[in-house]
Amino acid sequence: MWSDPSAGRSASLAAPPSSSAQAASGPTPGTSDPGPSSSSSSGPPKKPLVKLQRFGACFAKEAVDLNELRELLWSGVPDEADPSVRAKAWQLMLGYLPVHVERQVTGLSKKRREYRELVKDYFERSPEMRSDNENQILRQIRVDIPRTNPGFKFFGDAVMHGIMERTLFIWALRNPASGYVQGINDLITPFLVVFLASYLNKRDEDLHELEISEVPSEVLEHIEADAYWCLSKMLADIQDHYTFGQPGIQRMVLRLKEIVKRIDEALYDHLTNNGLEFLQFSFRWMNCFLMREFPMRCVIRLWDTYIAEQASGFSNFHVYVCAVFLVYWAPQLKMMDFQQMMLFMQKFPTEQWRPQQIETLLAEAYVLKSLFHSSPKHLS
Amino acid sequence: MAGQDEYDHLYKIILVGDATVGKTHLLSRYIKGTLPKAPTATIGVEFATRTVPLAVGGTVKAQIWDTAGQERYRAITSAHYRRAVGALLVYDVTKAQTFQNCTKWLEDLRNNAEPDIVVMVVGNKVDLVEKDPSLRQVPFEQAQAWAQSKSLMFYESSAVTSFNVKHIFEDLLQEIYTQRTKVKSDRYNDNSTQGGMQLRHNPPQRQAGCCT
Numbered sequence: 001m002w003s004d005p006s007a008g009r010s011a012s013l014a015a016p017p018s019s020s021a022q023a024a025s026g027p028t029p030g031t032s033d034p035g036p037s038s039s040s041s042s043g044p045p046k047k048p049l050v051k052l053q054r055f056g057a058c059f060a061k062e063a064v065d066l067n068e069l070r071e072l073l074w075s076g077v078p079d080e081a082d083p084s085v086r087a088k089a090w091q092l093m094l095g096y097l098p099v100h101v102e103r104q105v106t107g108l109s110k111k112r113r114e115y116r117e118l119v120k121d122y123f124e125r126s127p128e129m130r131s132d133n134e135n136q137i138l139r140q141i142r143v144d145i146p147r148t149n150p151g152f153k154f155f156g157d158a159v160m161h162g163i164m165e166r167t168l169f170i171w172a173l174r175n176p177a178s179g180y181v182q183g184i185n186d187l188i189t190p191f192l193v194v195f196l197a198s199y200l201n202k203r204d205e206d207l208h209e210l211e212i213s214e215v216p217s218e219v220l221e222h223i224e225a226d227a228y229w230c231l232s233k234m235l236a237d238i239q240d241h242y243t244f245g246q247p248g249i250q251r252m253v254l255r256l257k258e259i260v261k262r263i264d265e266a267l268y269d270h271l272t273n274n275g276l277e278f279l280q281f282s283f284r285w286m287n288c289f290l291m292r293e294f295p296m297r298c299v300i301r302l303w304d305t306y307i308a309e310q311a312s313g314f315s316n317f318h319v320y321v322c323a324v325f326l327v328y329w330a331p332q333l334k335m336m337d338f339q340q341m342m343l344f345m346q347k348f349p350t351e352q353w354r355p356q357q358i359e360t361l362l363a364e365a366y367v368l369k370s371l372f373h374s375s376p377k378h379l380s
Numbered sequence: 381m382a383g384q385d386e387y388d389h390l391y392k393i394i395l396v397g398d399a400t401v402g403k404t405h406l407l408s409r410y411i412k413g414t415l416p417k418a419p420t421a422t423i424g425v426e427f428a429t430r431t432v433p434l435a436v437g438g439t440v441k442a443q444i445w446d447t448a449g450q451e452r453y454r455a456i457t458s459a460h461y462r463r464a465v466g467a468l469l470v471y472d473v474t475k476a477q478t479f480q481n482c483t484k485w486l487e488d489l490r491n492n493a494e495p496d497i498v499v500m501v502v503g504n505k506v507d508l509v510e511k512d513p514s515l516r517q518v519p520f521e522q523a524q525a526w527a528q529s530k531s532l533m534f535y536e537s538s539a540v541t542s543f544n545v546k547h548i549f550e551d552l553l554q555e556i557y558t559q560r561t562k563v564k565s566d567r568y569n570d571n572s573t574q575g576g577m578q579l580r581h582n583p584p585q586r587q588a589g590c591c592t
Contacts, residue, residue: 140450148420149418149420181450181452181453182399182421182453183421245455246452246453279424279460280424281424283424283456287423287424339427342427346427
């Protein structure tokens with residue numbers, strides 16, 4: 001059935017976010033079901049509260065059930081949640097925070113000690129000990145850090161630059177097959193924002209004017225270590241995205257092309273007839289996971305789901321999200337020529353997007369993925 | 381958007397060179413007249429166009445592709461060279477390594493772009509050496525001699541002061557036009573002439589101090 005590319009497809013994608021509410025429940029049967037369990041009579045407004053309780057109950061167990069957490073996190077941490085909920089959920093799903101509650105405190109302090117050792121071994125060596133290659137990596141990182149600007153003032157602070165410099169440099173040296181690749185500086189920022197929000201007990205949206213000098217140095221040390229380890233865990237599953245020739249990314253671009261051809265052949269034809277190549281616009285989508293396309297609040301929501309998806313989130317599933325995102329703009333794109341499309345896709349009008357719109361994309365991507373998985377031959 | 385956009389020629393130009401030599405800054409200065417507001421490392425390619433009246437030959441629309449410079453991206457970046465008829469090969473006059481790497485970039489261009497691609501070597505960031513001459517690591521004469529030996533055009537520039545920015549783009553476009561009409565008329569007059577035409581002369585150098 002899916003082999004018939006329909007114009008109706010793109011129409012449904014352009015629908016307002018609210019219409020996808022029931023589709024969003026797809027991956028998490030039961031979780032977003034509008035609350036017979038929530039004894040209250042007024043359904044929708046209570047939903048986040050029910051979900052918050054479920055997060056609370058999930059964390060309160062002796063050992064967190066990752067399958068349960070996966071379902072909860074997949075459909076997003078509610079706005080109403082305590083800022084620590086997201087940080088904790090991410091750290092658990094990434095395998096950084098131990099699932100056994102009684103081991104969490106010691107587990108974290110052990111990893112933070114380990115990180116301090118790494119800083120000594122890799123970063124605090126005398127500069128003469130560094131190889132040319134290491135110096136080159138460090139130089140590039142130092143150039144890129146000040147121009148990492150996900151819209152928060154504190155990313156311009158020297159103390160924050162130090163944190164990013166150490167984490168990125170150590171990661172690069174410990175992962176020589178990829179080393180530091182531009183764009184990885186973007187990827188550490190959601191961790192820093194979410195973990196800072198958690199420690200300071202503020203919403204990430206309230207951190208825009210934060211001064212780093214207001215943050216105790218002990219907190220900064222913890223955040224640095226936590227961000228380092230979580231970035232490492234995340235990148236461990238997608239190593240071939242950043243190795244020579246970037247085979248992982250090439251594969252994703254190719255797959256995106258196949259999927260779009262299948263779901264909106266008219267759009268596919270329009271792009272290719274105009275000489276547009278998928279690599280031209282989607283390489284950055286793959287390399288930076290749409291971070292350059294969305295404001296941070298949306299990126300964080302996207303990562304709830306990607307982290308919940310574990311190994312496939314930042315690879316396989318992301319391609320479906322990209323496909324849905326591209327097809328979302330089909331009505332506009334189909335009216336444009338090559339030049340207009342290139343310029344449009346360099347700066348999508350997404351600055352005002354809210355996490356709810358990301359949820360629409362995610363829900364559609366989930367449906368798409370299920371359809372393709374139930375009929376894999378369509379892609380062969 | 382496209383209405384008044386009339387032109388006689390459409391040329392694809394690519395900006396290549398090591399990371400952080402200032403490719404995106406040069407493009408922004410040329411297209412918008414300003415430096416990027418929130419500069420970030422270029423990932424993949426970025427695209428811009430400008431329609432320019434040539435001194436000779438009518439109006440040309442330049443499709444300019446700004447590429448990522450980091451080593452890891454090279455394999456993929458070269459996929460964007462196809463059908464490019466002109467290239468700005470940019471280095472940083474304060475970083476010798478970025479000039480040494482021009483040899484590798486030139487090889488990539490020769491392997492992946494049009495065989496008769498016109499290449500302009502650009503030593504960027506001269507504003508830095510104007511402030512502090514000791515920062516210069518690539519002498520003007522050295523780069524000029526290298527460009528000459530490879531039959532490439534050459535300029536020094538500064539995206540920060542706008543020095544030579546207009547010239548590097550527009551002299552390149554003019555030269556592409558000249559080469560292409562020359563190839564055509566050569567073909568018309570003498571069928572034995574093949575593509576792969578190279579520049580036989582260098583453009584007049586505009587020394588530091590003469591801003592555009």
